[in-house]
Amino acid sequence: MKRYLFHRLLALLPVLLVVSVVVFCLIHLAPGDPALVILGNDASPQDIAALRQQMGLDRPLLVQFVSWFGEILTGDLGHSLFLNTSVMSLFLQHLTPTLALALYAQFIALLLGLAGGVVSAWQHGSMTDRVIRMLATFGMSVPGFLLGLFLIFFFAVQLRWFPVVGYRSTNDDFWLNVWYLTLPAIALGLRIAALIARMTRAVMLDVMQEPFINTARAKGVPERLVLLRHTLQNSLIPILTICGESFASLVTGTIVIESVFGIPGVGSLIVDSIERRDVTVIQGVVLLITVCYVLINLAVDLLSYLADPRLSVDGGEK
Incomplete structure (x- = not known):
C-alpha cells in the first residue's frame, strides 16, 4: 500500500510537467499583453516595456517557463499580477x-x-x-x-x-x-x-x-x-x-x-x-x-x- 501511494504521488511530477507546458504555451502564445491590460491603452510604449521587464515578460519563453516551473517545485505558485495576492x-x-x-x-x-x-x-x-x-x-x-x-x-x-x-x-x-x-x-x-x-x-x-x-x-x-x-x-x-x-x-x-x-x-x-x-x-x-x-x-x-x-x-x- 505504501509503495503504491509513493509511486502514484511520484507520477504527479510528469503530469504536472505536461500540464504546465501545455498551459504555459497556450497562455503565452495567445494574443494580449498583461502589461498593456494593466496600464491601459493610453500608456506609452516606454511604460509598457518597463512594466514587461519588471514582470519578467521580456525574457525568452523557455527561460520564463524554467523559472516558473522551478518555483512550482518549491511550492511557490507566484502572485497575481493584478491583485497583489499569492x-x-x-x-x-x-x-x-x-x-x-x-x-x-x-x-x-x-x-x-x-x-x-x-x-x-x-x-x-x-x-x-x-x-x-x-x-x-x-x-x-x-x-x-x-x-x-x-x-x-x-x-x-x-x-x-x-x-x-x-x-x-x-x-x-x-x-x-x-x-x-x-x-x-x-x-x-x-x-x-x-x-x-x-x-x-x-x-x-x-x-x-x-x-x-x-x-x-x-x-x-x-x-x-x-x-x-x-x-x-x-x-x-x-x-x-x-x-x-x-x-x-x-x-x-x-x-x-x-x-x-x-x-x-x-x-x-x-x-x-x-x-x-x-x-x-x-x-x-x-x-x-x-x-x-x-x-x-x-x-x-x-x-x-x-x-x-x-x-x-x-x-x-x-
Missing part, C-alpha cells in the same frame, strides 16, 4: 464555494442516480425501466448551462422559489447557503445522476445473472434482500469508481455553472483571470485543479480497496 491564497479563497457546490451536486447525483438505477434494474423491461432510461438519456444530453438557464427562468423568475443568482457563505446561514446553491447543484448534478443511474442499472443486471443470486432466490431469500444485500452490495466497486470520477469532474468542471449563477468559486476566478490576462493565476489554478483531480482519483482507488480487500490497489485481484 495564487494559493486566491485559490483557497474561491475553493469553498466550489466544494460546497460540488458536494451538493454529488449528493443530488447519488440520491437520484442510485435510486433510479436500482429501480430500473429491479423493474427491468417494464415501463418504469423505459421511462428511467429515457430520462437518463435526456439528462446526459442536455448541457448544464442550458439546464441552468431553464431552471433560472422557471423556478427563479416565474415561480420565485429560488434566487436568480448569487451565493451566501455557510458562515452566515447554512440553510440560506443551501437555498442559493440548489438550482446550480441540480444543473450540475443531473448529468452525473443520469450517468450513475445507467452504470448502476448495467452493473446490477450483470450481477443478477450470477449463480449466487439464483441460489439466494432458491433458498427463499426475499426479493428485497436479494436486490439490496446481494445484488447492490456486489455492484459497489464499479459504482464507487464512477461516483469518485464524477465528483472529480464536478470539482474541476464548475466553471460554466458558476458563471451562469454568479458563484464566486474557482471557475469564476479562472474566467476573471482570463479576462484580465492574469497569466500567473491561470497557470497556478489550472495546475492545482489538475492535482486535485489526480488526488481524488487516487482516493477512489483506495476506497475501492477498502470496500473489497480482495482487490489489489493497482486494480487487479489478489
